[in-house]
Amino acid sequence: MGAVQPVNFEALEAQARTLLSVFIAAGYEAVAPETIQPAGVFLNVVGEALRGRTYVFTDLNGEELCLRPDLTVPTCRLYLQRYPAADREAFYSYNGPAFRFQPTGADASHPREFRQAGIEAFGDKDAGEADARTLVLILRAVQQAGLSAWKLRVGDIGLFDAILGVADMPDRWRRRLRHQFWRPEAFRAELKRLSTEPARSMAGVPQALIDALRPDDPVQAEALVAEHLQASGVELIGVRSAAEIAEGLLAIAADAKAPPLKPETAALIDTYIRTRAPAAEAAAALRRLTGKSSNGLAAAIDAYERRCGLLADSGVDMSGVDFSAEFGRSVGYYTGFVFEVLADALGPSSPVAGGGRYDGLLKAVGAPRDVPAVGGAVHTERLLTVVRGGRR
């Protein structure tokens, strides 16, 4: 376990004031979300990677709580406490500690407590504009704090969704691949399985029931499952319903008969995932890859290109920006644009700032529907290290 370097608190505070003043001047109200959060809602929405690194504890009333592992979900909850209907546009900024368990021990580059300064925008009407405004503001803030050189990396989860949307396969496979997107290894395994041997084991699955199920009639399927359970003396227990079990059985039956994913479909997905290009050339590269395709995909590529244009118009030098299709896969809630600000001194695994679009998160923490949302945060200790010219 390495020694944690002492952080100069005053310098960090001064830097935070600079960052916040930039955010506030741009109209982002400074807020202080709670440090201690209810564990349930948090752990349901963050990916397993973050879940395994969250400090969870039970208080004396038996309530399960956690120390926030980032400030985005707490800021979402604060927004919903103010506007339960989630029907307003709102712009928030913050600066405060976040906490993460470090499995191999904490040290200066992997602290268990670090301070994030960031912004979140909820309810935007124009995603491209809001995305560009977020990145531009983060860059202005880190620049104001003294960062003179950086490298930008961008990605777009929306493009992956669009590619998946046009890929020729049953919807249930699309959902499964979408679900696994956050876990590259599992995703590769699933893609390989679907392209070679999509049939799952039928061991233990009642064949007579499978034969009787009609794929086009979920109501009949649910009733048959309930009947079968009753006839075999098995009680339906738990939260999972007979309808879900029927859907699972229908999927197994359909998979057993389904032809594997066409090689060109698997290749399209695989090639997309591997795409790395200068951001300014990525749209053209993707059009070449996908050829003449449906509206959904063309619209997603257009949206990507428009966003690049908006960033360039705002003065972001796009010539050195990298696009990576893989990028954005480590956090479970991003749905669109993702970005990272990298500094040479710290390398690609320790970005100085990062963020992205997460249109599904507010609904997952209690909003009545999906709410457009985009944000970004600065890793303040790293920024200070870089600005002072240190290496880690």
Add this chain to the structure above:
Amino acid sequence: MSTRLTFAVPSKGRLMEQTAEFLAESGLKLKKVGHDRGYRGEIEGLDGIDVAFISASEIVAYLNSGRAHIGVTGEDLIRENIVDADDRVTLLKPLGFGRADVVVAVPNCWMDVHAVADLEAASVVFRREHGRPFRVATKYLNLARRFLSGKGIADYRIVESLGATEGTPAAGTADLIVDITTTGATLAANGLRVLDDGVILRSQANLVASKVADWSPETTKARDALFARLGISG
């Protein structure tokens, strides 16, 4: 430096009786020192050994910290509670009692889930319907996490359960469980079934040595004398 070897023995129940029987097979007799309800003891005829009667889970902590040199406890407790178990302790000998399998079990009515891998497809629909991942009730947090992620299952949440884990799916507080079972009868009575490839660990009581205890010449000598009687090469 310790001059006496600490031998940690389960303090109650079948595990204590069976440990005593195991030692008796080699002609060794456990004896309590002082008050009959006390927690210290010795082995008749073997010098230099203090017997500590403590709970099986506490024995793991004693071995991991080096407070005990030798102990009798379940492999499940060792694997669950010591992250780098093979660096901290040596499993010297499985003892043939205290058998229990640590397993993944789901409601019997989940007719579409038989292998661990089937959980993934089910979890996609489950999240769509209920807006949350599967909850896995267990007291084996580490064993469950290691096993499930090793099988590529990621969309679940562990909820710690310190008792009556088998009842949690029917109660709706969890969707599936990771727990120990010996005959499977309790699982069946609670409407649960072990997944086809859902056995995480076939556990039993083991004679375990700490690698981090103070192995002075005196304690090493006491260990060798004990092992000679038990017919174990240390």
